[in-house]
Amino acid sequence: MGLKSEDEILHNSMTEDDPNSNIQFNKAAKQTRWGPRHAGAKELASQYTAGKRLQEVGCFYLTLILMAFNGIQLLRYFQIENWYYILPAALLGILSADFFSGLVHWAADSWGSVELPIIGKAFIRPFREHHIDPTSITRHDFIETNGDNFAVTIPALANMAFKFLTYSPEEIMATYNWECYVYLLAIFVSLTNQFHKWSHTYFGLPLYITLLQDLHIILPRKHHRIHHVAPHETYFCITTGWLNYPLEIIRFWTTLENVIESLTGHKPRDDDLKWASKS
Template identity: 45%
Template sequence: MKNNVTNKLRQQDAQVLAKGYSPAIRAMDIASIVIFLSLELFLVYQLWGNPHVGPWLLLSAVLLGYLASDFVSGFVHWMADTWGSADMPVLGKAFVRPFREHHVDEKAITRHDFIETNGNNCAISIPVAIGCVMMPHTSSAWVFLAAFLGSMIFWVMTTNQFHKWSHLDEPSPVIAFFQRVHLILPPAHHRIHHTAPFNKYYCITVGWLNKPLLMIGFFSLAERIVTRLTGLIPRKDDIGVEAAAELMNSTAKTEAPMVQAAKALLESAEDAESVSSARHSA
């Protein structure tokens, strides 16, 4: 079934997609980075010296924010890979187009500068950053929430940078070390996503949540829900209508690995119980 999907892939032209990065989009990226970093620095200023701030609170907020950013990166990546079109006004050219380009020319991201690489993530994080600086910060709960969300969107901002590094042929020794110990996205781990038809391992901050989400079938279930509600075919714009329809039909018949394992465990338990009952009756 996988070969059928791969044979039917009809992707878009990489050069056409690359030309979609217009001066207007670049201006938006620059503004997003400046606004986002200004808000993050202002949040640090607000929390600095706050009596409710403690080392354990900050450490737990940063670590949980890192984990949460991995999920956010996967969810946003899944949405941009799966739904919509590069021809959509504003959102299509600014957000969907880079993902379409990346699947037909995965090395393109290594040629993007800091602004093109990170502008999108800064743009989507600005509303959360505004919420963080507007919180009252008058209790440990409020401070933790602000620090957690501020940390999460900071790591969301770094996601595309980590993603870019995972595609480098020769990363620096420091980057390679962090990839090797899986503290940022490792190339071999991310390569699983770049196997056609690009329908798994969406988390690209660090990738820790990829296997658990695949085991419970999180994204495949989400796709079935969206399709049932809207009638849309997932990945139609990315891999072509024929391949997308083939993939949708094949995944609809496949249960999540965790469900399969649970069923196998139940069946083995039932078999053991039957054997035990037979022995007792004998």
């Protein structure tokens, strides 16, 4: 069977004008599948703790400091004649961010449980909540939306800052293109969930954001809606979405799932379906 087009996947699954206003139902059980009033969505939302908030705030501000410092240093050592190396490095950073967003999104969507120690409530919980209440992300402020993504960039940014503080100018220039790659990767990883949030925001976005979406420079709204057609088994990349179709053509995620299921016996998205079935 060939791949379906985007329009075929979306047909009769969500409203075209504003999918956020659409509530999908399980026809057999007459049970609400999506929305903030869903029992599973309420329980998952209640598990966002003050401790989690404190961690997000700390990571957010530390990341901003590291980004500012490293950005100044990159400008300091910038040489215009190297633009033909720097541009591909920057573009590769964006592509890498898109791939890693898909890998993390797929792993958290498909495997694990909210009951797992440490990572369950802190990391997997938001993914479960998002599938049964896709609009929840639009009600989160900037830090709740992006705190975890900012946090994962800290080791790479801290390592970069260490190099700028301790390396000689010659050593810095020798690795400059690599640092450009890492810096753009870190920026796009940090903002991935913001792009994701905007893909669920259908009213009130600035014109420049909708233009970036229409040009597919950041994740477009219609493109991401494909992922939200149950059972949420495709189009996992949420930074730009550039890699979604190529990965779908080669059946990348399906192949990984088949390998893991054959080795472990665990089925993908079992925990996701459990939360969706709560009433």
